[in-house]
Amino acid sequence: MKIFYSPKCLEYGAIGHPENCFRVENTAKFLQEKGFSFTEPNPCAVDDLLLAHSEELVAKVKSGQFFDSDTPNYTGIYNTAILAAGSAINAMNSALHNKVAFSLMRPPGHHAGRNFLGGFCYFNNIAIAVAKALENKEMNKAAIIDFDNHHGNGTQDIFLNDKWHDKVLYISLHQSPCYPGTGLKNEKNCINFPMTSGTGGAEYLKDFHKAIEHVKRFNPDMIAVSAGFDSYKNDPLTALELDINTFKEIGKRIADLKKHVFAILEGGYSQELPECVWKFLDGVETSV
Numbered sequence: 001m002k003i004f005y006s007p008k009c010l011e012y013g014a015i016g017h018p019e020n021c022f023r024v025e026n027t028a029k030f031l032q033e034k035g036f037s038f039t040e041p042n043p044c045a046v047d048d049l050l051l052a053h054s055e056e057l058v059a060k061v062k063s064g065q066f067f068d069s070d071t072p073n074y075t076g077i078y079n080t081a082i083l084a085a086g087s088a089i090n091a092m093n094s095a096l097h098n099k100v101a102f103s104l105m106r107p108p109g110h111h112a113g114r115n116f117l118g119g120f121c122y123f124n125n126i127a128i129a130v131a132k133a134l135e136n137k138e139m140n141k142a143a144i145i146d147f148d149n150h151h152g153n154g155t156q157d158i159f160l161n162d163k164w165h166d167k168v169l170y171i172s173l174h175q176s177p178c179y180p181g182t183g184l185k186n187e188k189n190c191i192n193f194p195m196t197s198g199t200g201g202a203e204y205l206k207d208f209h210k211a212i213e214h215v216k217r218f219n220p221d222m223i224a225v226s227a228g229f230d231s232y233k234n235d236p237l238t239a240l241e242l243d244i245n246t247f248k249e250i251g252k253r254i255a256d257l258k259k260h261v262f263a264i265l266e267g268g269y270s271q272e273l274p275e276c277v278w279k280f281l282d283g284v285e286t287s288v
C-alpha cells in the first residue's frame with residue numbers, strides 16, 4: 001500500500017470549519033503508529049487541471065477571486081489544491097504499476113465541477129487523475145466508486161459528457177435528501193444510489209453489492225475510489241449510520257474485483273476518522 005501525504009495540506013483552515021487540518025493530521029499520526037509510511041506527493045500542472053476544469057475556474061482559484069461561505073478563499077489555497085490534485089495523480093500512477101494507493105490529502109474534490117467549486121472542494125482530485133490516465137491512453141476505461149455521504153455532483157458534472165460516456169462509469173452511494181441535493185436518479189454513465197437518513201451498514205451493503213455488479217458489467221481497467229467517511233454513524237454533519245467495519249467490507253469488495261485501485265480521501269469529520277480510514281485500507285489492501 002502506497003500512501004501519498006504531505007503535511008503542507010495542514011496549512012490552511014478556519015476556526016469552526018468542519019474540514020479542518022486535525023482530521024487529516026490525526027489520521028496521518030494514527031496510520032504511522034500502525035506502521036504505514038508516506039510518500040511526498042508532487043503538485044499537478046495547470047494542464048492537468050484543465051483536463052477536468054475550465055480555464056475560468058482555474059483562474060478564479062489561482063487569483064482568489066471567488067466567494068463561497070463553505071469553501072473559503074484561504075491564503076495559498078491554490079497551491080494546496082494543486083498538491084492534493086497532484087497527489088491523486090501520483091496515486092493513480094502507483095495503481096497503474098500494480099500498487100494499490102491512497103491519497104491522504106485535503107482539500108477534498110468531488111463537489112468541484114468543470115466550472116464551479118463548492119462543498120469544501122476547489123479542484124476535483126479524482127476527476128483530474130482519472131482524466132489524465134485516460135487521456136494518456138494508459139488505460140481505456142475507469143470506474144469511479146464514490147462512497148462519501150454526499151453525492152459527488154462535481155464528478156458527475158465533469159463525466160456526464162459525451163466525451164466520457166464509454167470510458168468512465170461514475171457510481172455514487174449517498175444520503176438523500178442531503179447536500180448538494182443532486183444524484184437522485186441514474187443518468188447515462190452516472191449511477192446513483194440515494195439513501196434515506198438512518199440507513200445502516202447491512203442495508204447500505206445491499207446497494208453496494210448492486211454498485212459492484214454495475215462495475216463488473218462495465219469491466220474497467222482501473223477503479224478510482226472517492227473515499228469519504230462522513231457516512232460513519234458518529235459523523236457530526238450527516239445521518240447515514242455505517243459502523244467502522246462496514247468500511248473494511250467496502251474495501252474488501254472493491255479489492256475482490258481484482259483491478260488496479262487507487263483511493264482519495266474526500267469527507268469525514270468525526271473523531272474516529274483515523275480508524276475508519278485504517279479499516280478501509282485494511283480491506284482494500286487485499287487487492288495487491
Ligand SMILES: [Zn+2]
Nearest residue numbers: 148150230267
Ligand atoms: Zn461528504
